Amino acid sequence: MKFCSNCAAPVVKRVPPGDSLPRFVCENCGEIHYQNPRLVVGCIPEFEHRVLLCRRAIEPRYGYWTLPAGFMENDETAGQAALRETAEEAGARVELGEPFSMLSIPYANQVHLFYRARLLDLEFRPGAETLEAALFEESKIPWKEIAFRSVGLTLKHWFADRKAGRFGFHAGDIPPAK
């Protein structure tokens, strides 16, 4: 059972008048509790043709490698979220470039957004949610130990674009795993 965050009465799931989808509706105060996808924002920190990855110290995907990224917070821009997460997870200072990839993950109710970024120095150190942070050239990327498909796809596009000499913007969807 779920409760109304405004008045603590039980909520029911039903289609409100004029709507087309079932929502959590409070039958006491009338509040409709919408649920919407969340943005996960990060970056691809580059240093002399290598990319900074973080090995996760938390679930899901403990021990797997990821790009620095996390849930965008209220009161910040997407770019500020990317900088904050990069500082928190990798202790890294970057100069942010253009958005590079945006991937909808409907089965997780998330949209993942990654910016290009230039690592400003080598003073990075893992944060509390990271076991280790390290730079990888393309041939050393641990492809079989990448935490999320959005990260693997972003890295594939990034190395392909770098080879082509031109970075684009890559939008797409991640289907459920088979």
Next chain:
Amino acid sequence: MKFCSNCAAPVVKRVPPGDSLPRFVCENCGEIHYQNPRLVVGCIPEFEHRVLLCRRAIEPRYGYWTLPAGFMENDETAGQAALRETAEEAGARVELGEPFSMLSIPYANQVHLFYRARLLDLEFRPGAETLEAALFEESKIPWKEIAFRSVGLTLKHWFADRKAGRFGFHAGDIPPAK
């Protein structure tokens, strides 16, 4: 006062252990109720160099013109959200193109995302949240009656890119109004 949606106990706003920002925390069951920005997704439906705008039948900005757009829902991709909102608000069928603009609006805890789109026919008709839907060429756009700055900025970029003969991807932030 706010209540826990899991157990109906009162929640308090405090910084959880290991976190850096105050959250709504339930001191009964321990649940942390995060609040995150929402994605507003829409498109720029084009038909023979004109753009389809909708005059709002709802607040905020009742009576002002906007591009078809709305809150992305759980269980859908960003592209599906753009198609759904275009159908709901303008009764319009479009073929979606590439993402065109992405604007963070931190004071509203929103990110607005617009896709390029080609209107497939002229059978559009206003939905319940729209007073009227109409096609505008650039010189007829009601610039002083545009509902949201993200929409005005997207339209400016769109007409400028069309003139330049090349459509880019425009990311940025909308600062608070002066």
